[in-house]
Structures are given as structure tokens and as C-alpha cells.
Amino acid sequence: MNVTDSERRRNNILEAIVEAYLETASPVGSELVSRKMRKQLSSATIRNVMGELEEAGLVEQPHTSAGRVPTDRGYRLYVDQLLEAVELSAEELQQMLASVHPNELELKQLFQRVGEVLAEQSHQATVILEPTVKHSRVKQIELLPVGVRKLLCVLVGQETLVVSHVIEVEQPISREEALSLAHFLTSELTGLPIQELLTSLEGRLSEVDASLADLARRSLAILQTVLATEPEERLLLEGTLYLVEQPEFRKNPNKTHQLLRQLELRQALMAKMREELGSPRTCVRIGREINIEGLEACSYILAPFGVRQAVLGGIGVLGPKRMDYRRTRALVEGAADLLSDVLTQWELNG
């Protein structure tokens, strides 16, 4: 038996172990694997190979004389090398599509609905990294007085993402004044990356006519407030309940609490995921790879969505390490495609 053959066999057995474990959630023994492989090999042989797998750090035993459980590295190999891509079933696709009524939907509600459906289909938690206007470029800026000293500020990005905030200004401001400030801002800043607006505007302050100096100063103050009000990033979470109900958490309140704490804080998870979106591919992170305390027992699958080349946000599923990677990945990618389509449509209409 040559090297490749023996390697292939090891992989088959690892695959069987992983898949059995995904189903049963309890350590899998040699007998079960043997049956799963239609007795091509006896349980004794399987045991030998399992020893090798353990040696290689791909599986482990919770204790002597228990079955094997895949390690993070085991899952990793399974995902990278043993998992062929599958398409979403027609029915699942249908379900997903049914969740969208694009014409009467606020973008945020769209995300929420798709998130809910994805959570329900996968029976796991959904995370959505919302597109934020801060990663976009200025297309339009509007200012509307909605009270003596209150100003509604609207910032439209190039993908027609819109945010609006009500802020308080020091001086009462008239409709006309507001209009001219907005005009000034729009004409000065169109096309610039929103994250760098403040520095851009400050740079221009010096070049500007003396007659406009006051205008510029006031605009700057307003913009500053708006950008401070708008959060850097937003993470939507749906279906945490599914996650908590998984057997790995049912019995272990401490684990559950740690998990919930992380989900409530969000910060760490958000940063991590934004980072992942740097690459425009679906990514899978398993257990410790996530490198967040409290999520050791979890994996996530995250896919970016956007318009044309630009990645605007990401949608993913957070579940127990013991998740159905094949199906979940298909679901996540389906959802991401759906969102990309809607956003593209949205932009065309904008």
C-alpha cells in the first residue's frame, strides 16, 4: 500500500469521524466508524488508524477509553480538503427569497429578515456586519432644520447608503442657511472617502475665500458631530437562542454565560469579522482559531456581500464547532449572494 492510498484512507476515516460526530454530538468509537464505512474495514483496523490520527493531532479522546472527537485541526482539514461544495436546494433557496420584499423595505429591515431566515434554516445564530456609510464616498449631503436648534443631517454614500442623524447646533439655523451649508459641503466633498472627511475639510479651510470662512467653520462643526454620532460599525445578531440550545451549551451554564457575554459585548467579534472581510472569499473559522475567549466551542462561516467589486458588509453563521459545515456554507453563501443582488439592484435604481 503506497503513501497516497494510506493517506486517502486516513482522510476517509477522519471524514467518517467528523460526520458521525456532527450527527450524534458524542465521541465516536471505532465500531461506529466501521459500520459507517460498510464494514470495509474492521473496527480493530479503524482503531489503529485512529491512533495515527490522534498522533497527528486531528482527533482526541475526552478520556481514555472514550471514542474520538475531532480537534480544531481535524475540523480544519475536513473543511479544507474533504468538503466539496454543494448548491442550495431549490426549496431552501425559495425560503430565502421569500424573506425579501425589496420594494418596500428599509435596508436594515432587509438584513434583519434575511438574518432571521438564515438563523432558522441553519438553526444557529446569524451575524450581519452592516454596510456602513463610513466606508463609502460622499455622494450627497443634506441638512434640514427640524426645530430651532435641531438639524437633521443626511449623508448619502455612493452606493446610495443613507444615514441620517438629528444633532443639536449652538446657533439657531434657518432653512436657507442649512441649505447653503449643505450645498457647500456637497460641492466640496463629493467623491471623497467619508472616513477622511474631517481632514479633507480642514485642509480646504485654508484655501477657501474669506467670505466663506464662517460657512466652512460651521459646516465643519456639524460634520464633526454627525461623524461622531454615526457608529464605526454595526453588528446585527439573530437567533442566539438556537445557539444556546445546542447540546454543547445546554448542560454548561458557565459556557453559555461566557458566550452570551461575548455576544452582548460584540466588540471583539465585530473587529475580527471586519478583518476577515478584507479577503473577498467565504471564510471558515473554527474554535480556537477565532481567538476570542468564550467562543472556543464555536465556529463561524462568514461571506462578504457588496456591489460589483466593493465589499460592503458580511453575513455569517455562528454555531457550535460541531456544525454541518457543508450545508451551512451553502446557506451562508446563498444569503450573501442574495444580499449582493438586492444591493446591486438598489444601486441601479439609485
Place this chain on the structure above:
Amino acid sequence: MNVTDSERRRNNILEAIVEAYLETASPVGSELVSRKMRKQLSSATIRNVMGELEEAGLVEQPHTSAGRVPTDRGYRLYVDQLLEAVELSAEELQQMLASVHPNELELKQLFQRVGEVLAEQSHQATVILEPTVKHSRVKQIELLPVGVRKLLCVLVGQETLVVSHVIEVEQPISREEALSLAHFLTSELTGLPIQELLTSLEGRLSEVDASLADLARRSLAILQTVLATEPEERLLLEGTLYLVEQPEFRKNPNKTHQLLRQLELRQALMAKMREELGSPRTCVRIGREINIEGLEACSYILAPFGVRQAVLGGIGVLGPKRMDYRRTRALVEGAADLLSDVLTQWELNG
């Protein structure tokens, strides 16, 4: 010993039982109560009275020969008759105030911050029923094109609550057209209750000049979409984690899941709470009184906030029945007052 005396004694003992139970979370025995009352009465006497209390349905035993636990009716009597009002300590008030930076704050963020602080102070979950523009009257309506067929619709209520939504319209619309539609809507509808806008506008359609009929029709369509997009009501939730970590849930995953399910659905809780806000007083609901499956082990304290006479929303704490009602009530009312103040200020500036 006359009737009043014996009644007073019973109440004292009930109070001692409740307070001991709040501290220890385990059934309280006669000996402990006797000690709590500085041995004014022996444990044997306490036992007799406890028998009466049980007879009266105010306390119960988890099993023969365990201590007593207050029933819902026991808590109710305790809250209604034995609980004097207390003020917030200076320090707590300070903490609360520190959570607010009113000048640079979006209203929603304000609620969130106050909610977080309240959750942290009380070590329980906070619920906030957000003010919704739907319960207000029209002050101003604005329409701004933010794309060929996209319209930003701004609805300002009398308390200067603002909502804005982006909707898609069938026909491309110019800035001037949008302006005139908005003008038309504002002039027609100012002062009307927003919830009844559609009927009002429909009523007026008939009275309007033929020359304006098209204007009116288009406005109506837009308004319809906006009102459909804006949700009836919103419930903010903070600090569920605190709640889940309480001893009554720690050991009981099923209870925990039921609880989390209710909190995820929100619907039932929201309806119930909106109902409570009919009366402009702080309200306390205990266990079964809430009448929502999954919240039997919880109580909530809810206080309305608003501007002048008008109740705009409510803030409350949801915790285990075994909560410190005295302190929690003070905290909740403190938070509600704080919000009322900020909103009043907000309105004055608007």
C-alpha cells in the same frame, strides 16, 4: 392581643421572610426569621405564624420540612403595603447622570446608554419602550430625493421626535416635485395624529382642487409606504445576561431557554407593557401576574416617561421575582425621571 397587633406581627414576619429570601435565594426557616427579628419571638412562635401565612396563601413550602418561600401574593402584599419609598443615593444618581451627554446624542443612543447603566446598577435586564412618532402629531414632513427613484422621507412629531426612511417610488422624482409634495403634506396634515394620517388624507382627497388631485394621490402613496415601513413600536433590551445569570436560571436550562425565547420574540412583552403605560404610574408586576409563558419566575417594574402630561414611552427592569424591589423601583423611577428631563429639554430646544 388585638386584631391590629396580630396583623402587624404577621406582616413583620412576612417582611422578614421576603427580605431574607431576597438575600439568600433559598427557603427561609423559622430560626433565621427569629434571629432577623432579634429574638423578639422564638422560632416556635414564628413557626405558628408561618402556618397562618401559609394558610393565607402568602408563603409556601417547596416541600414538607423546607423553609418558606413567598408566593406571588406574598410579594404583592410586601410591595403594596410593606415597602416604603426610597430615594436614589447620591452616588447612584451620579452614575445615572454620567451616562448622558445630551448635546451630542441621538435619542436612540440615549435610551441605549441609560438602559445599559440601569441594567448594570440593578444587575438585571432593562426594557425600554421607545417613544414612537406614531403616537404623536405631525409637525413637519420632508421629502428629499437621494437617488433617481429613492426618496428620503422625514416625519417630525410634535415632541420633535424624528423618523426617516428611504423608500422607492415608481416614478423618478425631482427635488422640486418632492418639495412641493412635502409642502402639500405638511400644510394638510399639521397637528393631526400620525396614526390616523392615512384616513385623514383620504378624506381630504375629495375636497381638494382638481389641479391638486395628482399631487394628493402621489403624496398618499408615499405616506402609505412610510407608515408601513415604520414599526408600530420598538422594545430595547439591555443586560439580558444579568438576568440569565441569576440563580433561578443558572441550574435550569429549560427555564432559561423559555425566557430567552420570550425576550427574542418580544411581541407579548411589548404589548403588555404598552398596556401598562396607560396609567401614568410606576407599575410592578410579579410572576404569574405578567401572564406570559416563560416569565413566571420574573417580575418587572416599569415607569413611564414623557413630556409634560404626555406619556411617550416607558423604561423598566425585568428581573427574577426575587429582586430587591425597593432599590430597583428607585432606580427605575430615577431613570424615567432622567429621560423625562432630557426629553423636556429636547422639546424646549426644538
Place this chain on the structure above:
DNA sequence: ATTAGCACTCTGAATAACAGAGTGCTAACA
């Protein structure tokens, strides 16, 4: 009316016994 004393009850923790599942090793086999 109150209380000391006591027999009784129930829980929760600790311990032991045990079936079940799975392993690693050895020796036989193809």
C-alpha cells in the same frame, strides 16, 4: 400566648456498585 423539646420528614451530598462503551494489545490469519 409563648416557648422548649422532640419525633418526624425531606433534601442534597457522598459513596459504592455496576452496566456499557471503547480502547490497546496480542496472537492468529491471509
Place this chain on the structure above:
DNA sequence: TGTTAGCACTCTGTTATTCAGAGTGCTAAT
């Protein structure tokens, strides 16, 4: 040399048993 049957061994999770502790209700004394 790779595979397999067989077996002794190990570890877990469950069930049964015991036992101390806490608390009660009742009775009789104060």
C-alpha cells in the same frame, strides 16, 4: 506485512444507599 478476532482493562454515567443537616408540627410546660 497488513488485517482482524479476542480479551483484559479503563473510564463514564446511572442507580441505589446512606447519612448529616435543616426545618417542621405537635405536645407539654411556663
